[in-house]
Amino acid sequence: MVKMVGKPGGQFAFEPAAFSVQRGDTVRFVQASTAPHNVHFKKFPKGAKLGSAASGRYVIGPGATYDLVVDTRFVDGTYQFICDPHESVGMQGTLTVGTSAK
Ligand SMILES: [Cu+2]
Structure with a gap:
């Protein structure tokens, strides 16, 4: 689970900001602040075809969630999202997909 949090000084963050998954996992993003957030992949490995996962819908309202399904659209490698x-x-955050992930 990844929280979308507000920070002092008008900053926002994903917590944790870096994490690893296996293909087949689902990552749940949970709204934990007062502003709408989304998950938009900016950099991803060659061969990844993220489709609708490339830029997710906005997560609005306390406790709202967005489930990112890490399926065969995701190849092994490192993904950067904002x-x-x-x-x-x-x-911003970093997602690592693959067998070397823990
Ligand atoms: Cu945000």
Whole structure:
């Protein structure tokens, strides 16, 4: 589970900001702040075809969730994602997919 949190000074963040999964896992993002957030992949490995997962819908309202299904659209490798409204205030993360992940 990844929380979408507010930080002092008007910053926002994913917590944890870096995590690893296996293909087949589902990552649940949970709204834990007062601003809408999304999960938008900016950099991903060659061969990844994220489709509708490339830019997720907004997560709005306390406790709202967004489930990212890490299926065969995701190849092994490292993915960098941001929240569109809050990229400039630090809301970004790194997802690692693969057998080397723990
Ligand atoms: Cu955000």
